[in-house]
Amino acid sequence: MSTTTIVSAPGKVLAAGGYLVLDQQYPGVVISTSSRFYTVIQASSGSANQIVVRSPQFHQAEWRYTVTYDAAGILVTPREDSVGGKNKFVHLALQHTLNLVSEIHSVAQVQERLSRGLDIAAVGDNDFYSQRAQLESLGLPRTIKSLLQIEPFCHNGVKLTDVHKTGMGSSAALITSLVSALLIHFAAITEEDFATLEGDGRRLAHNCCSICKVGSGFDVSSAVFGSQIYRRFGPAVLDPLMKGDFATGTLKSVLNSSAWDYSFRPIQLPPLTRLVLADVEAGSDTPSLVGKVLKWRGHEDSCETAKELWTQIDESNQSLARQLDALSQSYVQDKDAYEQTVGKLAYLPAHEWESVSKAFYALHQTTQQIRNLMRRMGDLAGVEIEPEQQTHLLDQSIEQAGVIGGGVPGAGGYDAIWLLICSPPGTSAPSTESNVTPLLAQESVAKGARVVQLNEIPGLREAIQRR
Template identity: 25%
Template sequence: MEMNKEQNFESKCHGKVLLLGGYLILFKKYYGWVISSSPSIKATIIMSESASHNKITVVSNQFSYEAQFEMIPFSKVSGEWNPFIAESLNVVSFIASIMNCGYLLSSKSFLLEINADPEFYTSGKTGLGSSSALICSIISAFFNYLQISDERILHFTCQLANSRAQKKIGSGFDIAAALFGSQLYSIKESDLLKSLLNETINDITVQELQEEISNTVWSTPVRRMELPSHYHLILCQGGEGTDTRSFVRSFHSWYESDIENGKQKMEELFCIVQQSVKLFIDQNRAELRKLSRELRDFWLRTSEAIGVEIMPSNIYSLLNEVTDTCEDVVFSCVPGAGGYDAFYFIVEKPTYEEATEYLSSHFPNLLIIPAQKYP
């Protein structure tokens, strides 16, 4: 297939680390703090000069993946069905059709190249958000080509693709971080999103789409929140990884078994999160170290109550030892849903390299993942 290299449309999206607010962000009234991380995935659309139309060939060396699809109407022609790639293309086809620009997909053929940084795939399961970065990079590249510039439609489309790929509606923080970077995030609840999770996407009109994105959940401004420049995120491998879905199911069962107690615990956690955010803004190192211990203690107690190792006891002990030993560690905990994916330290040093060297000099057995805050 001959390609015109001058007609490329590309997008790069980054991974994430949910620093604060695991499980809180399952509830609309709370927020969490998600940090954008350096590993990224780039999607590049290359226009074909061949005589064929309405075809897209997807290739990725990292995934050892190749497949071909027709875009209008969407269907697989050959190759493996990767749900995150396929649903991204499916939803792009859907949105393009209702916005009357489907002809831009059906009248041409394309090559879609996907290139991912190795940090996503060489350190085991770490929760860095490769699937959300993949979805957002593909859809953003196509929106660039289709000249759809409304970020609300982009956000809705990426959330829809992610939900369809996983066959459920999650909190959505990973998609928001891949699109908009580090932020304080609250869950987006959408009846239209739920209605489009069927095996075949239902027909809706462009007017219905416009009404949906005018809804406050998509129109709410992003509450950007980054780490101070001299505070560096150091992420470490936690073990064999964790089944996040299983943890979330266990959390829901625990919460629903005694809702009043669950609400009380979530209020306690949210108080810690709010205080932590304020102390990071104020760069109050001494109080951050104290509150960090309080957060770890909370998750150890709650792990015992729920019956799953959100804060594994061995990681709890290690985090306490490192934080007590290294005075430049201002905060440490398990990110996201917890477990054995990873754990993190926030280290106060002029550069990321100095921060990693500092930790490694004191604790050389830490398996540091080469993923830092971005930018």
């Protein structure tokens, strides 16, 4: 067994499919980002069967666990001397993953590999958290150049519960990196199998992550597999595990079951375009937003209106996916013509594009149509899916030259906004209001989660040594 295992997993932007992806009938378009979470697992010099999980970017972010063994399997118990309070996601990840390892190998093998305990450090790229306070403390303006001057994996100066997140899926990226790293560290899956999108090991990691962080699933799927058109699994597959009384030894069979009927198709943004993100340092309570929308959708007075509106949104979402594919294909068919077109569009606002490129103009119109339909759903459900401030910011940004479109990702609210821009060589991102902070994240060039080495990632060694 290697003494150190490191897995990184990307954040995400749900560009199309907010709320709809909760229903298996509707797919979503999700783009994985270059910002990543890293889990570093090392054997510790501590006591046997002790696991320490640290998040060295925060105050009092350390969770200690004791692992015990009996006929019912493996039990992971939080220790009273943990200083980070409860951490549901991490606890479930340890509990389920170690039990899965014991079913694949044996309890004795888990016990042997925990003979010195484990030290686990988890850190996320700076983009997952608002960096406004850092910039202000350094006396720097809110620009990309300034963000590059902040040390990697910087300490946020607060407790984890008090940090301002940017809505890029930090929880899913964390759990994906943690579960995958555990499975590889304990040899339940091989690095070679995990390295391919079609590998059984990667799918097993996805399924295990999905029971540790239950939801619509697109965030976990994009963290595992990368940018994609995603359709969720039928939730009934989780029933045997969610009851909490499933028989010992059934975890492996459930996670390997053919009932996991989710689907994903890899996708990428068209060449010479770029994803741009901006932090508004507010954030939203996604479960609350989702609950209100689903209540509106299920009410007898609004269910028919909701069904009709969701059909319209779904048609626009799928149109967006087709247009992204078609533009990528047009680049392959005539690279020179494509590059010339994007070069022209970069210096024109989108409302002037129709005479230059009907395809890019149609993509712009589709992104605007999705925004309009999502705002209507928010109005009908009494939910700020695209709040007035976000509308003003997006409208101002989309009016600028070279901007294809944008939106408020996922469930909406006050999370970061996204823009898709034409980005031929020599152009820069559009400027935005001074109260908005850009993010460094772009579309990920890597396909989902991956194993990395400590020296490959600038600042990672220093971050995990921080206490």
